[in-house]
Amino acid sequence: MDREKLLDIYTRTMRCARSDEKFRSLIISGKLATLYYTYRGQELVTSAMMAALNTDDYLVTTYRGQHDQIAKGVPFDLLYAEIAGRETGTCKGKGGSMHITHPATGIMVTTGVVGSGLPIANGLALSSQNTKDGKVTVCCFGDGATNIGAFHEAMNMAQVWKLPVIFFCQNNRYGEHTAFADHTKVDSIVTRAAAYGMKGIHVDGNDAKAMYAAAVEAVDHARSGKGPVLLEAMCYRMMGHFFGADFSYMPKEHLAEMAAEDPLPKIRALMLEHQFTEAELDKIVADIDAELDAAAEFALASPFPSADELRIDVFEEEIAA
Amino acid sequence: MDREKLLDIYTRTMRCARSDEKFRSLIISGKLATLYYTYRGQELVTSAMMAALNTDDYLVTTYRGQHDQIAKGVPFDLLYAEIAGRETGTCKGKGGSMHITHPATGIMVTTGVVGSGLPIANGLALSSQNTKDGKVTVCCFGDGATNIGAFHEAMNMAQVWKLPVIFFCQNNRYGEHTAFADHTKVDSIVTRAAAYGMKGIHVDGNDAKAMYAAAVEAVDHARSGKGPVLLEAMCYRMMGHFFGADFSYMPKEHLAEMAAEDPLPKIRALMLEHQFTEAELDKIVADIDAELDAAAEFALASPFPSADELRIDVFEEEIAA
């Protein structure tokens, strides 16, 4: 992997990491009251994936997908305004953190219903297949989502039609409070690809090089018309199901393993190995923090949507007051 | 397989076969007007399966499950009355051919919604697991049903809980007008068992000995507490999706292959091999036909349900007129 790409992945990773810090500090300080599904521990898996995509490739993600959206390129100011419920947000405050949409960066759907993104991703990919626009669609979801019917139906249909879609399972080993081994009796989600005759890739998502290589392999496969891919990236959810939620149900051994696999120190070490200087890295982080401060300020200073918005966007035509 | 068991399987098979003939003749002659999903070609697979069960084991089947119900033991007279929409039917005529229920022979649900039987079968098996009543639950469904979400959710849950349930896929190679290869990109449904860590068995359902051995293996596994089994029995749907429906979409080669695999001549030949005489076999068929004639007569002579039935069985308490 060349230094430029590594820098790209590092930058996306730190944008995710710093934003997560920022959101949590805004919530703790009471400046922001919102349900926030922190993705702490999953910054690198998605950054390496998005670094293998074009901006106009489609993304479908979940309530926990702020890292996916940031790595895909959603502007901080619009994201922060949306999560703060302001009219300047990506969705005028109507969607909120669970429903970020930003077509300009290919973010077509963020769903709060587990597994529901996969069938929709097929439709985006179907349109690319018919219009030959060359796009691939990446659909992010978790390990727990692989036990719901929509996953199964979408996997099979994608393979039947050889759709250019990548089912990107960020296996963080927990679905809410339930450990992977308690909801699934196979060692790896990728086993399920075989049930559809689909290409499957299993990778340690916190290994930047392996993760990026897997992402490129998946994207090349899908973009070249060879069909869908199930890409399972192993990672950890380093906090509770949502920020503030207790996670005492995680065993000590798991917490220790998790701490050892924290992607942030790992990627920083990798950068230094590649002759990036501490100063260079700190500068990147400082710039991101400045951008985040401005975004938060913009968001919190923005007006709330007016009640008229309840009559707008229900249908194309506005509903009479 | 001992002669007695073979005779048992033959008898069940012929009960299915003769009843199918009878229904079709009643429909053709205009004596009966109903939507009838003939199972022609699938008589043996289910007879060998049911011969491995006890009468009080649970059965869940589909709109096409008349053969499953007959092989399980539902009395002809109640079955015919139900399908004729009479108050003397298993369900007082309220259910009809798609919803035969007969708890006395373990027939708990017949569903018209593809795939919906599997989650329900888990519940029946769960009750056996908790009450330790020693029963196993057999759930019949087709190849097409294996692409719907309910199949996936039920398979995974059954394995997570090691439920005493047998998912009995009668792979007749078509889902309505769609050929197996056009809706599924794996050679065999049993491949999917591995996606759940479940035991899977694939068998030529028209080979009586192999089919019965597979059924026994599955039942022993489930009943002994080792967990669920996905049993895929290959067979053919020798007519259209429902009786009278065109099936010109089936390729010539398929029709030829199908004719060569007709289970009825095959099992008769097998009986003769086992020193049963033509006379013995004909006597069995004659007795079945007599029973069927009586059943049809009983059904068609029975009264229609009264309109009051619309207020009964909605809730436990009758609805006021």
Place this chain on the structure above:
Amino acid sequence: MSGKITLGAAINRAIDECMAADEGVILLGEDVAAKQGGGVFKISAGLTEKYGEHRIRATPISEQAIMGACVGAALAGMRPIAEIMLMNFLTVSMDQLVNHAAKLRFMSGGQTNVPLVVRTTTGVGVGFGGQHSDMLEAWFAHVPGLKIVTPSNPADAYGLMKSAIACNDPVIFIENILSYGMTAEIPEGYEAPLGKAAVAREGSDVSLVTYGRCVADALAVAEELAGAGVSVEVIDLRTIAPYDEETVTASVAKTGRAVVLHEAVKQYGTGAEIAARINEALFGKLKAPVQRLGGAFSAVPMANALEQAWIPTKDGIKAAVHATMKG
């Protein structure tokens, strides 16, 4: 475009014309392609030959995936038509339809929209029993973001389908198995805009508000009662929701009497909302209580004897009209 055609053929013609005009119009559903014979009810017969399997896509039995794929394709700018074989099977795809198709325009603040048509058929009186006959339009009417239409005749089947495909929001297009065979000529350039009811028959004594297959019964009853000196105005809503309240209110304001009729279960059916609004709009001006007619409060029974007792009959409709005349 001359000569009588069936209601089924009228739907096929509308889809055909839209597919010819716009590459983005596609059809997804079980058995819909040529290889499977153009659908169980043959509504898409002949379309694969013209537009190819990439636009007429026969699917696995996967209603969630069908609906979801259509939602995604619509988000990307296509105009997908999802065929859900029977209305009861919509129960399998409610999440995609209700939590996604209906809400994405709103939740995205108008950045995306879902120009989707969901074709589905159903109907009581076919002998399909409890899991294949339900009319569930009241559920969808309760969901902001969804439009629901149903044709009572071939011309409207053609016109409403063209309007539904042209609509930039999700539209549920309800077909009735028993209506497929109705034949009529489609007037050249016939149009049936969404949200506009049709006065199927003018009258002065009682307004009979209905839609879909029931319209035929309503017209038959109106004809018969005309003989008996009762003038019944029949309103065919065509768009079930959001419905043409203006036309309904105007009619009832004129007659002072209303009967609301549908095949769906009466309780909590669309008739409840229509009756409630009539009462709100014309409080004190009605000559009699609004009469509501609908299916019985039970699952649809399979036995023909019971099924016929389940649906509103012409005699029942007559009785309801007479009841309003007492006031």
Place this chain on the structure above:
Amino acid sequence: MSGKITLGAAINRAIDECMAADEGVILLGEDVAAKQGGGVFKISAGLTEKYGEHRIRATPISEQAIMGACVGAALAGMRPIAEIMLMNFLTVSMDQLVNHAAKLRFMSGGQTNVPLVVRTTTGVGVGFGGQHSDMLEAWFAHVPGLKIVTPSNPADAYGLMKSAIACNDPVIFIENILSYGMTAEIPEGYEAPLGKAAVAREGSDVSLVTYGRCVADALAVAEELAGAGVSVEVIDLRTIAPYDEETVTASVAKTGRAVVLHEAVKQYGTGAEIAARINEALFGKLKAPVQRLGGAFSAVPMANALEQAWIPTKDGIKAAVHATMKG
């Protein structure tokens, strides 16, 4: 049983007592067992320790399988409770609930029945947005075979849950996230039978018919208006469907004025059926048009500013009551 407890704890107590009394009572749902902390809302806390993992079963994320397993267990004679974390997720299990749980008693001619309780929670005002806040009771009220209850206070949460578990037919038990914290003492041996409304406050001028979380707002408004000389009778339906029409009709017959209030979207909500029946029962006897209040006609917005504008407010309720007093 003395001392104040929360509504959540009251539900837990009812389930606990039923589990102690009957081996057949089991609970299935995501994260419900001890290992997962007794559910996201901790309603099943402590039960696994008492009754074991074979009766308190944490499930994979599979609502169809959860509902189906409960249907099957119920058919076999158990009394399962399905916890569907949030009401919107019922959209994933509609087939099992509507085509199976609700219909099997009827379709089997009474040979089988489904003593199932579906627990689910929801609520507007929590900031959960478009896919986690819906009130869908009107859908289920339209389905013959289903009963729907919702408690407005801890005592009824306890009493209704015990009645629901004892019922031999499927009951949907709707909880409201914002009500879990309400505290009260549960009277010794308190009972809340299905199908019986409660007159939460007697009054003579206007009948305010509502249920669930809205009851608290209704009572607050009634108290306030009492000062202004308007006597409001508050009816808490408790069983949303089939509802206690006798109590509602008697109350409105007395007051001559009615306001129907719920959090669900107003259009095609349960209020439409209730208003329609009030008009049918008391035609010509009402002093004013029945007023209906419900959620706005849009998806539930996430922004708090919009969410507060979406739900019926106390001011809105007051205005509706005053509107009826004009008549």
